[in-house]
Amino acid sequence: MYQKVPRRDSLLRLHSHDFGPAEEAAVLEVLRSGWLTRGPRTQQFELEFAARVAAPHALGLNSCTAALHLALLCGGVGPGDEVIVPALTFAATANTVVHCGATPVFADVLPDSQCIDPASVERLINGNTKAIVPVHYGGIACEIPRLQQLAGQHGLFVSEDCAHAVETELDGRPVGVASGSRFASYSFYATKNLITAEGGMLCCRDEADLERARVIGLHGMSRNAWKRYSGEGFQLYDIEAAGFKYNMFDIQAALGMVQLAKLNANHARRTELAALYASLLADDPRIEIPQAGADSVHAHHLMVVRLSEDWSGSRVGLSRFEARNTVISALREEMVESYVHYISLPGTRFYREQYGTAPSDCPVAQSVSERVISLPIYPDMQDSDVEYCCLKLREVLDGVE
Ligand SMILES: Cc1ncc(COP(=O)(O)O)c(C=O)c1O
Known part of the structure; x- marks a missing residue:
């Protein structure tokens, strides 16, 4: 168990613009x-x-x-x-x-990069x-x-x-x-x-x-x-x-x-924030992070984490999908906004009904889409905000039986 941190007063948004x-x-x-x-x-x-x-x-x-x-x-x-x-x-x-x-x-997508x-x-x-x-x-x-x-x-x-x-x-x-x-x-x-x-x-x-x-x-x-x-x-x-x-x-x-002129500095900050998330979550076997390949630069538009198959498949009375949704709701209670990128499209109603697709058409995408959570990332975030998100994520995972 990790020590419980006091809940923040203000909501940590998933995204925030830096217009000034x-x-x-x-x-x-x-x-x-x-x-x-x-x-x-x-x-x-x-x-x-x-x-x-x-x-x-x-x-x-x-x-x-x-x-x-x-x-x-x-x-x-x-x-x-x-x-x-x-x-x-x-x-x-x-x-x-x-x-x-x-x-x-x-x-279908690759399990590591989700591309x-x-x-x-x-x-x-x-x-x-x-x-x-x-x-x-x-x-x-x-x-x-x-x-x-x-x-x-x-x-x-x-x-x-x-x-x-x-x-x-x-x-x-x-x-x-x-x-x-x-x-x-x-x-x-x-x-x-x-x-x-x-x-x-x-x-x-x-x-x-x-x-x-x-x-x-x-x-x-x-x-x-x-x-x-x-x-x-x-x-x-x-x-x-x-x-x-x-x-x-x-x-x-x-x-x-104006935004283009800020892009390099903002990207450098996103890269720092993503590295901080990765280091703070590295020792937790319940959490995986999609990886960019060698010889590439990651734009860090989204900060996606994925609940492990082991963890999300072993919650009593909850499907993997429900376990993930419970985590998102609990994070919101703790003033952290998070979201899902994405629902795998072959499982969505329009494509099922109009094109006869099924969730099982793309098994990796389906499995990933039931386990991903996007956490807040934007250039104005403080290191302490990332630390808060990581502590709260661990606390919430401890609490979902
Ligand atoms: C992968 C991807 N493609 C296309 C779009 C569409 O972008 P827009 O909202 O600018 O039309 C989005 C927007 O969220 C996206 O995430």
């Missing part, structure tokens, strides 16, 4: 500039972001979901096609395949497969070279879901298009490492993909609003496709540029 005076000033500047939506700041942010992730091209959008969708459309995914996605991911990775009229096919398992991907490839959408789970780099090799052998394209992975690197290079994939999609949602409240970026290797995404992401109009109204002279638009309204606006871009 610089973000406030940036937003105010846009409000006073006379140009609110997609315009000069979005263009500037696209250039700065592309440089950060070593991408030839970047397109600012209103979400990562929009970016994932546009990548599939630009790659020609449509009815009759299959796209392989990991089972352990946020719904948008698979939902965007459905939005194209295609079928998402779920690959997509290339051997599972290989087994699922058939004549209808068009693309692979790997997810860098929590900021851990996927086995991209192996996935690209499979894609090359079978004429597929790779569209990386980099929602958690702005800082992730593999073999000394940022993941995403810098590592050779055709597309990479980033999220700037309120809980991410670089935030614009809502927002996303699509990075592409080829200019033709960028131009296609730009058109489809703005109603299918052949000229975007910035070009129509700014100094390039009169140009009448045409409609090339029944496109979508996905553009980023300049308020988001202004926030994004």
